[in-house]
Amino acid sequence: MSAAADRPHARAPLEWPGGARCAASFSFDVDGESAALAAAPGTARSLSVMTHQAYGPRVGVGRLLDILDRVGVRSTFFVPGFTAELHPGAVRDIAAAGHEIAHHGYHHVRPAGLDPEQQAEQLDRGSDALERLTGDRPLGYRAPMWDLSWEMPALLAERGFLYDSSLMDDDFPYVLSPGEQGAAEGARTLVEIPIQWALDDWEQYCFLPDVTELGPIQTPAHAVELWRSELDGMREHGGCWVLTNHPFLSGRPGRAAVLERFMADVATMSDVWIAPLGEIARRTVEQAPAPRGLPRIEP
Numbered sequence: 001m002s003a004a005a006d007r008p009h010a011r012a013p014l015e016w017p018g019g020a021r022c023a024a025s026f027s028f029d030v031d032g033e034s035a036a037l038a039a040a041p042g043t044a045r046s047l048s049v050m051t052h053q054a055y056g057p058r059v060g061v062g063r064l065l066d067i068l069d070r071v072g073v074r075s076t077f078f079v080p081g082f083t084a085e086l087h088p089g090a091v092r093d094i095a096a097a098g099h100e101i102a103h104h105g106y107h108h109v110r111p112a113g114l115d116p117e118q119q120a121e122q123l124d125r126g127s128d129a130l131e132r133l134t135g136d137r138p139l140g141y142r143a144p145m146w147d148l149s150w151e152m153p154a155l156l157a158e159r160g161f162l163y164d165s166s167l168m169d170d171d172f173p174y175v176l177s178p179g180e181q182g183a184a185e186g187a188r189t190l191v192e193i194p195i196q197w198a199l200d201d202w203e204q205y206c207f208l209p210d211v212t213e214l215g216p217i218q219t220p221a222h223a224v225e226l227w228r229s230e231l232d233g234m235r236e237h238g239g240c241w242v243l244t245n246h247p248f249l250s251g252r253p254g255r256a257a258v259l260e261r262f263m264a265d266v267a268t269m270s271d272v273w274i275a276p277l278g279e280i281a282r283r284t285v286e287q288a289p290a291p292r293g294l295p296r297i298e299p
């Protein structure tokens with residue numbers, strides 16, 4: 001074994017179908033109105049802000065479903081329970097098209113800002129809302145605002161969730177044991193599928209007065225250049241590339257057209273395995289990597 005192979009970043013801890021060098025997933029966070037309401041409750045009085053957000057489930061989701069169908073890619077859509085109840089047709093369309101529907105909170109409130117009882121209430125209420133529409137309880141979770149709490153992994157594992165996709169400390173998925181000491185014998189575990197901020201359309205496109213004023217709004221060409229550079233790195237080093245788009249942002253016509261061309265390009269890459277996150281999680285479990293505990297930080 002070479003010295004390089006001893007370094008964690010030089011090893012590929014997981015193998016992907018067809019000998020692919022990296023896994024890839026085009027995921028969508030269907031925030032709708034809930035994201036604005038959670039960030040700034042006063043936006044409930046703004047018809048403009050509410051319609052900006054409603055564009056996602058009303059228009060963007062359908063356009064993106066058509067694109068996924070044309071390109072032949074299956075995806076994962078994370079939907080807050082509140083948004084699902086407000087736009088049940090969008091959720092049913094996603095399910096009918098054969099994509100995975102996963103949990104994204106109920107009110108799109110950051111778990112890290114809630115006590116454990118409130119987190120559990122948001123979790124169960126969100127699962128109930130999705131189950132009423134699709135007939136299935138979701139197996140995947142992504143924290144609203146990507147702000148997972150220290151308690152949430154245990155709450156997810158206790159409820160039988162298969163995976164979370166909110167953390168940022170690896171290139172590959174891994175098995176997370178929520179216990180303080182790592183995996184206790186027989187304890188429930190959770191697959192973690194890491195994300196990172198460069199692979200999110202929010203930072204490229206989102207401008208909402210009084211909610212998020214990142215600006216300037218980027219062109220789709222700029223956004224895709226960034227996402228492609230991260231994918232090229234994963235193709236070289238191995239890993240799992242997870243892109244997150246929001247239908248209220250990337251469902252706009254010009255952005256959607258560029259996303260379709262990019263997606264079609266990636267679909268031709270023989271070294272990339274594209275799959276919904278649930279399939280990536282199952283593939284991870286099959287290979288049974290040793291579980292890791294939560295990191296220990298004592299400020």
Ligand SMILES: [Zn+2]
Binds near residue numbers: 145
């Ligand atoms: Zn979100």
